[in-house]
Structure formats: structure tokens, C-alpha cells
Amino acid sequence: MADSAPYSLLIIDAAQVLTLTGGAPDQPLAGPDASGWTIIEHGYVACVADKIAAVGPMSELNRARIGPETRLLDATGRVVMPGLVECHTHLVFGGNRAHEFERKLRGETYLDILASGGGILSTVRATRAASEAELLASALQHLAGFRHYGITTLEAKSGYGLDRDTELRLVRVARAAGQQQAVRVVPTFLGAHVVPPEFKAAGPQAYVDFLLREVLSDLKGEAAFVDIFCEEGAFPLDVARYYLEQAHKMGFGLKIHAEQLHDLGGCEMAAALGATSVDHCDYLTPAAAARIARQTQGRTVAVLLPLVPLFLRQQQFAAGREFIDGGLPVALSTDFNPGSCPSKNLWLAVSVACLKMGLSPKEAVAAVTRNAASALGLAADCGSLEPGKRADILVLNVGSVAEIPYWLGENPVREVIIGGELG
Structure with a gap:
């Protein structure tokens, strides 16, 4: 993935980006690491084709990689997280x-x-x-x-x-x-x-x-x-x-x-x-x-x-x-x-x-x-929002991780992206 390639999909202004990063790379999270993974407040996720290209706070977004073909997805007030x-x-x-x-x-x-x-x-x-x-x-x-x-x-x-x-x-x-x-x-x-x-x-x-x-x-x-x-x-x-x-x-x-x-x-x-x-x-x-x-x-x-x-x-x-x-x-x-x-x-x-x-x-x-x-032996490929991993991403109709289990039985999904494609 070229570091200068224009983003094909850019999810912006998320209230929280649940990265699931932390602990040993590509290993399951156990003990304190199971709750110690990183949340980015007011963040973005960028994709090139079917891979994640960049994840971070909006203040660090490389706007030079936003081109005329970049599809923008506004996630204001919402959680962005890996696909389930x-x-x-x-x-x-x-x-x-x-x-x-x-x-x-x-x-x-x-x-x-x-x-x-x-x-x-x-x-x-x-x-x-x-x-x-x-x-x-x-x-x-x-x-x-x-x-x-x-x-x-x-x-x-x-x-x-x-x-x-x-x-x-x-x-x-x-x-x-x-x-x-x-x-x-x-x-x-x-x-x-x-x-x-x-x-x-x-x-x-x-x-x-x-x-x-x-x-x-x-x-x-x-x-x-x-x-x-x-x-x-x-x-x-x-x-x-x-x-x-x-x-x-x-x-x-x-x-x-x-x-x-x-x-x-x-x-x-x-x-x-x-x-x-x-x-x-x-x-x-x-x-x-x-x-x-x-x-x-x-x-x-x-x-x-x-x-x-x-x-x-x-x-x-x-x-x-x-x-x-x-x-x-x-x-x-x-x-x-x-x-x-x-x-x-x-x-x-x-x-x-x-x-x-x-x-x-x-x-x-x-x-x-x-x-x-x-x-499933797939931690190196999916399950977290990290550059190089498959662009399987959700945008939820909730504003924080704490709300996810709180709304009992409800489906919080607003958008599903699989392999960088928004359905």
C-alpha cells in the first residue's frame, strides 16, 4: 500500500474510534489487556482499497491524501469500531x-x-x-x-x-x-x-x-x-x-x-x-x-x-x-x-x-x-483497526463504548464496511 495513495474511503469525526490495539501484536487480549486497549476520541479511519491505511485523531489527519475519488463518511457523535x-x-x-x-x-x-x-x-x-x-x-x-x-x-x-x-x-x-x-x-x-x-x-x-x-x-x-x-x-x-x-x-x-x-x-x-x-x-x-x-x-x-x-x-x-x-x-x-x-x-x-x-x-x-x-486464527488480518489490516469497519448509532451493552437487545449498526466497501 503506497503511503501517498489517495484514500478511497475516509470515516471522519467519530466520537470514539475503538481501535482494539494494545497487548502483544496479533495475539488475543487477556487479563488487563482485555480492557486496556486504545480508544481514540474524535478520530478518523482511512482506507485504501480493501485495507486500513491510517487511524488516528482528527488533528493528525493527512488531508493531502484526500482526493476527488475519496468517499467521505461522517461519523459525528458516533462510535467507529472493527467489524464483528x-x-x-x-x-x-x-x-x-x-x-x-x-x-x-x-x-x-x-x-x-x-x-x-x-x-x-x-x-x-x-x-x-x-x-x-x-x-x-x-x-x-x-x-x-x-x-x-x-x-x-x-x-x-x-x-x-x-x-x-x-x-x-x-x-x-x-x-x-x-x-x-x-x-x-x-x-x-x-x-x-x-x-x-x-x-x-x-x-x-x-x-x-x-x-x-x-x-x-x-x-x-x-x-x-x-x-x-x-x-x-x-x-x-x-x-x-x-x-x-x-x-x-x-x-x-x-x-x-x-x-x-x-x-x-x-x-x-x-x-x-x-x-x-x-x-x-x-x-x-x-x-x-x-x-x-x-x-x-x-x-x-x-x-x-x-x-x-x-x-x-x-x-x-x-x-x-x-x-x-x-x-x-x-x-x-x-x-x-x-x-x-x-x-x-x-x-x-x-x-x-x-x-x-x-x-x-x-x-x-x-x-x-x-x-x-x-x-479463528485471523488476528493478523482482522479484529482491530490498524494499518494493513482488512478494512472491516462499523459505524454505530451510539456515542461511547459504554452504550454498546447498555441498549439491551438493540442493533446499534448504522453502516457496515467490508473489505473497504460500503454496502
Whole structure:
């Protein structure tokens, strides 16, 4: 990027520019750094093509780089911040599970519904029956909704096929959806979501052996990460360890759904194997979180999903405050899916994380930008407003960072810029 090139887009007079800069470069923010990042009062952000060119106070703006083709965007009185990174969704699926909502209201638990053939298995049946065109149309509709909330990068997990052809189709659809609109999509393979009916008699070990033998070899270059649900009713700890070890040998990055409903030790196990993130963590103890932070030197991110216990009417929320104090980087996500979180509102997740997990507004914003990018291995590319990074930027209809979680459930987004393009 030439230092003298005219700006293609210039956002001016922002009340606050939330840079998310600070701490070790391109690493997640943990401990005091999670709230110690830099805010620029009365600032600007300048872009050249799809990259950020300059960020600073208005008093330091290089006006010589404003040319006749520069598009000016007035952000007077408003917050400017990085685009949101949604680091845990189940984007591609068939049907919905509205018919199970009343069962939840009557007191049936997540595992009760799963054991009766509902839950994930209900969505598996609908997804297997859906055509590729139907799945793609649904994914594109959901991505438009995510963009409305300011999401500029999104992870999309498979996991509702549980057979070779459907699982590969889900990854293929996620990639195609990412290519057909502006929001960047990062596919993750969650074939080990639960054991499918075809392997019920053979058991979890036989099923992961099948995935390793028949499926993962076809995912090279298609999905960066492999994930597994380590939980009662899904995959036990020893099988999850074996599967992740073998997937890592095949060159995949690692993730895990763990400590959602019980403390089985899945988060510590996956972190010891070098997992990029450990997700859910509602039953992860602060002591175990501190051990993970020390063991991984802050490289493994805990992805917390506050809307899931809210929707499932559970009392246990992840101890986010203690995790941050113990040095573990924290990201936030909706966990958008048809069963335990049919919501794309990441701003609501930010508010609930402050109310129920003890995060401050600045920590919560870090959790949906820079730390969420780290959970996808993308911190060098997005998640903060720094020269050279991708120009994914939001202009909000609020005047300060403190207002972001305060307006409960509202969408503060006024403008979404993805790759330097204003939609």
C-alpha cells in the first residue's frame, strides 16, 4: 500500500474510534489487556482499497491524501469500531426446531430431548432431506441477517449431516455462501457432533474412526478446523482426545465443544493438544481456566456463548470474569443454531455476557472483535483497526463504548464496511 495513495474511503469525526490495539501484536487480549486497549476520541479511519491505511485523531489527519475519488463518511457523535467476528455458528442446516420450544418450556432438558430422538438428530433428518440449493438459499438468507448485525467474518460449522456425503455438502455450501456475498465465511468440520443412528450400536469410537478414515481426507483445503462435542450423550473424553490427536496429525486446527453441561475435562484436554479455541465452557472452573492460560501462554481462546444457557433456561453461565482475571482470553459468540440459540444478535450476547458473566463493556467488545478473530486464527488480518489490516469497519448509532451493552437487545449498526466497501 503506497503511503501517498489517495484514500478511497475516509470515516471522519467519530466520537470514539475503538481501535482494539494494545497487548502483544496479533495475539488475543487477556487479563488487563482485555480492557486496556486504545480508544481514540474524535478520530478518523482511512482506507485504501480493501485495507486500513491510517487511524488516528482528527488533528493528525493527512488531508493531502484526500482526493476527488475519496468517499467521505461522517461519523459525528458516533462510535467507529472493527467489524464483528462471529466465531461459533452452525450456519447451514435444514428446517428448524420451533416444535421443541414448548417441550423446553415444559421443563424437558436439552439432553432429554436429544435422548428421545429430537434435538440435533431432528435437525440431522431435516438437513439430510434438504437439497444443496435449499441449504445454500437458507445460508445466504442467514448471512444477510448476520451482516445486518455488523458481522463481517463468520465461522460456519457442519455437523447436521453425520454421514459422509451430507457433511461434505455442508462444508461445500458454507464455502459457496461465503463466495456469493461479502461476509467472509470460515468453515469448520463438526462431523463429530453426536453419534448418528447408523452408528448407535457400534458406538462413538467406531464413528470417529469412520470420520478419520472416510471423510477428513476429503476436507484438506476445505475446512481449517475440526471440532467435536465432548459431553454426556455425545462423545466421551477419551474418544474426543483420540479424534483430535488424529485430526491434528492430519494438519487440521482443533476446536472443541466442552464443559457445556458437565465438567468432563474436555477444555483442558483440547488446550493441551493446541486447540485454537475451547467453546461453551459454562462448567469450566476458574482454576482449570487459569491452568489453560498458563499452559498455552494465552494462545487458546475460551469462546463463551451466553445466549445458549439463556435460551435453554439454565442457571449456569461461564465464569467469564474469573477467566479474564486468570489470564484466559475470552471471545463471545451467539452459537447460532436451530436448537439452543436461534438468534443472530451478537449485540445481545454482548449485553448478556456483561450481565451474567461479569464482563465490562470494553472486555465484551474485545471478545467479539480481536479475540473472536484469534479464535479463528485471523488476528493478523482482522479484529482491530490498524494499518494493513482488512478494512472491516462499523459505524454505530451510539456515542461511547459504554452504550454498546447498555441498549439491551438493540442493533446499534448504522453502516457496515467490508473489505473497504460500503454496502
